[in-house]
Amino acid sequence: MKFETRAIHVGQEPDPATGAAIVPIYQTSTYVQEEPGKHKGFEYSRTSNPTRVALEAALASLEDANHCLAFASGMAAEDTIVRLLKPGDHVILGDDVYGGTRRLFEKVLAPFGLEFTSVDMSSLDEVKGALKPETRMIWVETPTNPYLRIADISGLAEISKQAGALLVADNTFATPYLQRPLSLGADLVVHSTTKYLGGHSDVVGGAACTNNDEVAERLFFLRNAIGGVPGPFDSWLVLRGLKTLAVRMRAHCENARRIVEFLTEHPSVSKVWYPGLEDHPGHATAARQMDDFGGMVSFEVASKEEALGVVSKTKLFFLAESLGGVESLIEHPGEMTHASIAESPFAVSENLIRLSVGIEHADDLIDDLKSALS
């Protein structure tokens, strides 16, 4: 079955009890047992819940994975994945990752004895140079947040296999509609399902997908032990989002292309970051491993003051953190999504503006940016 069909049908058979065409929200914490241990596969909703299982089956299918685990947030998924490691292990991560990921790794997990090295993941040589005997995980975001840099997932997979490390790919920006990292050799895919998968800015969630049975089993244990699970309604919202992922992504990509055309010609814009541009250093790799270039666009203006002015002036582009919803968002990474790393060597430029291009009409979005930039 094709992607669009799997998004609507996998894990989503009519409800056997009632014939409901849509997977019900099984709003229950517990399940009745006939005698201790004799039940229909569900005991307690931290461990498993039918609405969540439906979401996991659908998303696993879209990511070409055998296993998917849903989480309460992208950060909960990340935290649980890193607990596959033990004190003394070393992780290589990109120098341009979501600020919250860096905060979790460096401020929360490093004190527990994990070591992190940040490198420019678009250079395989830099990644090789950072390897240590203790390296057990390579963590890549591609495209990155907020600079939309591109890393070669197959190249990284070769390096990680040789090193005996797990390659984890954050596929939040691309989504499985545009890029399937497991098929390119990654061991794990992580998502903030809050973004394109949910697609309507009305839910916070996360997920991890893998084809490695041992890793899946350990993650299942860890998630149950730690407890960062999504509720039934949140699982249902993400499952509903998946059904329209393909059509939404096509519209996001189309609108982003139109906006990039407008921005590259605008005199107040000094630089546009978008992997679809031929002069983007990762363009060839993106064209090879992605089916299109996504709906995220970053650009720079002359000063921080100008950037703050622009983000405050748009009307259709809401000034807000997050991304991937049907409505367009604009933000200043330095003061907002990446403020937690403002004092670190990985701070982003203060002149940078990030757009999450929605699926409104492109003409209206361009008019909005035109007024804000004038």
Ligand code: P1T
């Ligand atoms: O917000 P949460 O669902 O916990 O996901 C964290 C996360 C993980 N990975 C990437 C690539 C992300 O962009 C995020 C969250 N990012 C934002 C809130 C943002 O505005 O960039």
